Amino acid sequence: MKTWLYILVPALLALAIGYGAGRHAATAPTNSTSAAEKAADAAATTPDAAKPAQAFNPDFVKTVLPQSRTVPDTIAVTGKLALDRQRVHIAAARVAGRLGRVFVFEGESVKAGQPLAEVYSPDFISAENEYLLARHFRDALAQGGSDATLRDDAAETFLAATNRLKVLGAADADIAGLDRSGQAEQYLLVRAPIGGVVMQRNVDAGGYLNIGDSLMTVADTSTLWLYFNSYDSDYAALKLGQPLDFQSSSLPGRSFSGRVSFIAPTIDPATHTLPVRCDIPNPDRLLRPEMFVSGKLGTGERTALVVPRSAVIRVRDQDYVFVQQGGKQYHRLPVQGHALDDTEYAVVTGLDAATPVVSEGAVLLNQVSGS
Numbered sequence: 121m122k123t124w125l126y127i128l129v130p131a132l133l134a135l136a137i138g139y140g141a142g143r144h145a146a147t148a149p150t151n152s153t154s155a156a157e158k159a160a161d162a163a164a165t166t167p168d169a170a171k172p173a174q175a176f177n178p179d180f181v182k183t184v185l186p187q188s189r190t191v192p193d194t195i196a197v198t199g200k201l202a203l204d205r206q207r208v209h210i211a212a213a214r215v216a217g218r219l220g221r222v223f224v225f226e227g228e229s230v231k232a233g234q235p236l237a238e239v240y241s242p243d244f245i246s247a248e249n250e251y252l253l254a255r256h257f258r259d260a261l262a263q264g265g266s267d268a269t270l271r272d273d274a275a276e277t278f279l280a281a282t283n284r285l286k287v288l289g290a291a292d293a294d295i296a297g298l299d300r301s302g303q304a305e306q307y308l309l310v311r312a313p314i315g316g317v318v319m320q321r322n323v324d325a326g327g328y329l330n331i332g333d334s335l336m337t338v339a340d341t342s343t344l345w346l347y348f349n350s351y352d353s354d355y356a357a358l359k360l361g362q363p364l365d366f367q368s369s370s371l372p373g374r375s376f377s378g379r380v381s382f383i384a385p386t387i388d389p390a391t392h393t394l395p396v397r398c399d400i401p402n403p404d405r406l407l408r409p410e411m412f413v414s415g416k417l418g419t420g421e422r423t424a425l426v427v428p429r430s431a432v433i434r435v436r437d438q439d440y441v442f443v444q445q446g447g448k449q450y451h452r453l454p455v456q457g458h459a460l461d462d463t464e465y466a467v468v469t470g471l472d473a474a475t476p477v478v479s480e481g482a483v484l485l486n487q488v489s490g491s
Contacts, residue, residue, distance in 0.1 A: 137372030168472035181481035183444050186425035186473055193467045194416040194458055195357065195376035197364070201400065201411045202436035207340035209313040214289040217241030220307055222325050224336075230312040233291065234334055238307035239329060244288050248304035251281040255299070317339040344400045344407055346378060357419040358383055364398050366415025371406060380417070417457070424457060424466035428479045432457075432465045433486050441471065442485050450478060450485055 121127060189452045217239040224236055258274040279433070285295055289308055298305065317342065320337040323329060346366070350358060362380045378400035388395055431441050440456065455470035473479070 130190050139388075139406050156225075177312060180484060181448075181450070182479050183476035184428065184431075185472060185476055186427050186467065188423060188473055189426050190421050190468075191424045191426065191460060192418055193357070193422040194418055195350070195354050196414070196458065197348040197350070197396075197417050198412070198414045199346050199366075199398075199408050201274050201407055201413060202347060203319075203339050203341070203409050204345050205345045207314070207316070208319075209316075209338050210334045211214075211236055211310055211336045211338060213239060213307060213310070213333045213335060214287065215239065215241045215243050216243065216330050217308070217328075219247070219323050219325055219327045219329055219335070223453070224318055224319070226318050226321055228318050230315065230318060230338060232312055232315045233293075233458055233478070235309045235311045236312055236318075237310045239304055239310060240307055241288075244285075244308045245285050245304050245306065247281070247288055249296065251278075251295075252258055252302065252304065254278040254281040265444045294319070304349060308336055313336055314340055332417055341405055341407075342402055344409065345381075346398040346400050346413065348396055348398075349388065349391060349395050351393055358394070358396060358417075359419075364415055365418075365473050366413045368407070368411050368413045369374045370408075370411055375407070375415075376400065376407065388450045423470070425471050425473055426460070426464050426466055427471075427477050429459060429461075429463050429465050431479050432459075432487060433482050435486070439465075440486075441467070442482050443471075444476040446480065452489065460461045 200417045218241075218335055220238040222237045224230055230236065231306045231319075246419060254274070254277045258271075258278045261271045261274045282295065283300075289310065290298075291309070291311055293303070294309060317340075318336055322334050322336065329335065346364070358380070360380055360383065364378045364380065365375060366377075367375055380396060380399040381399040382397040384395040387393065427441065433440050439455050440452050441455055442452050445451050453470055455467045457467040457469075459465050
C-alpha cells in the first residue's frame with residue numbers, strides 16, 4: 121500500500137505542474153494581442169497637428185516680368201466733408217422785437233426769400249406808418265399843383281421812408297402789400313437770405329430778438345468742402361486745381377470728384393501735416409457734411425513698373441512682392457506704389473524691371489515663410 125502511494129503522489133505533482141505551464145503558455149499570446157490593439161488605437165487617435173506637414177509644391181507659383189509704363193501719379197487721401205462756408209448765411213434780426221410764429225425748422229429746405237418766421241416790432245410798425253404818411257403827402261402835392269420844391273421834398277421823404285423799411289428787413293413784396301392794403305402790418309417777416317437747408321435755429325417762438333441776433337443758419341449744400349491732410353513727402357506734388365476722385369462707405373458703389381481749391385500756407389503744428397481743401401460739387405445732395413471719405417488725388421504722370429494686382433500683398437501697412445532669385449528660390453521685397461484698378465498695380469520704388477515677380481501664389485509663399 122505504501123508503495124502505491126509513493127508512486128501516485130509524484131505522478132499527481134507532475135500532472136499539476138504540467139497543467140499550470142499549459143495555462144500560462146495559452147494566455148501569453150492573448151496579452152500580447154491586447155497591447156498591439158491598444159497601440160493601434162492610440163495611433164488612430166493621434167491629432168492631425170502632430171502629423172508631419174506636407175512639403176511646399178513650387179509648381180503652384182507663377183512669375184511674370186514687370187512692364188514699364190507711363191501711369192497716372194496719385195496720392196492716397198482720406199478726409200472729411202464740411203459745409204462750404206461761402207454758402208452759409210445767417211438770417212438775423214434787423215429790428216428788435218418778439219418772435220411770433222416760426223414757419224420752418226432744422227433740416228427743412230427753403231428757397232431764397234421764403235418766410236422763416238415773423239417778428240412783432242413796434243419800430244417796424246412805426247416805420248410802416250411813416251411810409252404810408254409820406255406816400256399820402258407825396259400824392260397830395262402831386263395832384264394839387266403845388267410848388268416844385270415841396271413836391272421834390274415830398275418825393276425824397278417818401279424815398280427815405282421806403283429805404284428805412286428795407287433796412288429793417290422788409291422785402292419788395294412786403295412794401296407792395298403795404299401799398300395795396302394801406303394799413304400797417306403787425307408782423308415783419310424774416311426771410312431766407314439764400315436757398316438751402318436750415319442747419320440751426322437759435323430762438324423759439326416767443327423769444328426776444330435784439331438787432332443783429334441770429335435767428336437761423338441756412339446753408340447751400342450744392343457745393344461742399346473736403347478737407348484732408350498731406351504728409352511732408354507729398355508737399356512738392358500739390359498744386360491748385362488738381363483733380364480728386366473719392367468714395368464714401370456711406371454710399372457704396374458711387375464715385376465723386378472735385379478739385380483742390382486751397383493749400384494751407386503753414387503746417388498744422390499738432391499733426392505736422394499740410395491742410396488741403398477741395399471744392400466738391402453736390403448737385404444731387406447725396407453727400408453730407410461730416411462724412412468720411414477716401415480717394416486719390418491726381419498729381420500728374422510718371423513711369424512705373426506695372427505688375428498684376430495679385431502679386432502685391434499688404435502686411436502691416438506695407439506693400440510687398442515676391443521675386444524669383446535663381447531656380448525656385450523666392451524673396452519678399454517691400455515696394456511703394458498704388459493700385460491702378462482691380463487688376464494692376466504700379467510699383468514706383470523697390471523693384472527692378474528685370475526681376476521676375478510672383479503673379480500667382482504670393483499669398484501661399486507669404487504663409488509658408490511665416491510672415
